[in-house]
Amino acid sequence: MAQPDPHRNIVLIGMPGSGKSTVGVLLAKRLGMGFVDTDLLIQEQAGRTLQAIVDEDGYQALRHVEEQVLLDLDVSAKVISTGGSAVYSDRAMQHLKTNGVVVFLDIPLELVIKRIGDHSARGISRRPDQSLEALFEERFALYHRYADIVIDGAGQDQESTCTAVVDALAYEATQRTGK
Numbered sequence: 001m002a003q004p005d006p007h008r009n010i011v012l013i014g015m016p017g018s019g020k021s022t023v024g025v026l027l028a029k030r031l032g033m034g035f036v037d038t039d040l041l042i043q044e045q046a047g048r049t050l051q052a053i054v055d056e057d058g059y060q061a062l063r064h065v066e067e068q069v070l071l072d073l074d075v076s077a078k079v080i081s082t083g084g085s086a087v088y089s090d091r092a093m094q095h096l097k098t099n100g101v102v103v104f105l106d107i108p109l110e111l112v113i114k115r116i117g118d119h120s121a122r123g124i125s126r127r128p129d130q131s132l133e134a135l136f137e138e139r140f141a142l143y144h145r146y147a148d149i150v151i152d153g154a155g156q157d158q159e160s161t162c163t164a165v166v167d168a169l170a171y172e173a174t175q176r177t178g179k
Contacts, residue, residue, distance in 0.1 A: 009100035017115030018105040024081040085125035087142035104147035
């Protein structure tokens with residue numbers, strides 16, 4: 001089976017709680033790649049937490065900072081864990097896709113709720129009147145729009161999700177190269 005292109009990035013997208021950061025670290029270790037968590041880059045650039053940005057400046061401000069961080073990202077051979085709202089910026093997603101394969105870690109809403117608990121302190125970019133359910137529905141279509149690979153994370157732990165990503169990347173490389 002073909003190996004993933006060692007120069008391409010692996011870009012993880014999905015809802016908060018889908019495992020982007022945890023699976024991302026496991027994936028980076030397994031494939032010998034670097035790891036970038038864009039939520040941490042946002043916090044570093046803004047000098048405050050994601051939740052503080054939302055509380056003080058609103059969800060649109062968080063999306064704007066996130067878009068800038070993603071557009072400024074110039075890396076290769078990295079596993080990139082994006083924030084759940086990265087898909088709201090077409091420009092940012094197109095930039096990430098120029099040198100990356102986008103992997104949607106798809107988990108059901110019930111699992112999102114179970115994993116993130118009190119989402120009011122999570123720094124989630126959503127309208128103040130928007131329920132988590134409505135946000136999930138809105139983002140689901142966007143995740144599918146940008147995904148090159150969709151991994152069903154329901155009923156899987158992080159290790160098995162990581163293995164599923166590695167297998168899907170190897171298959172995608174075979175399809176792309178014909179080898």
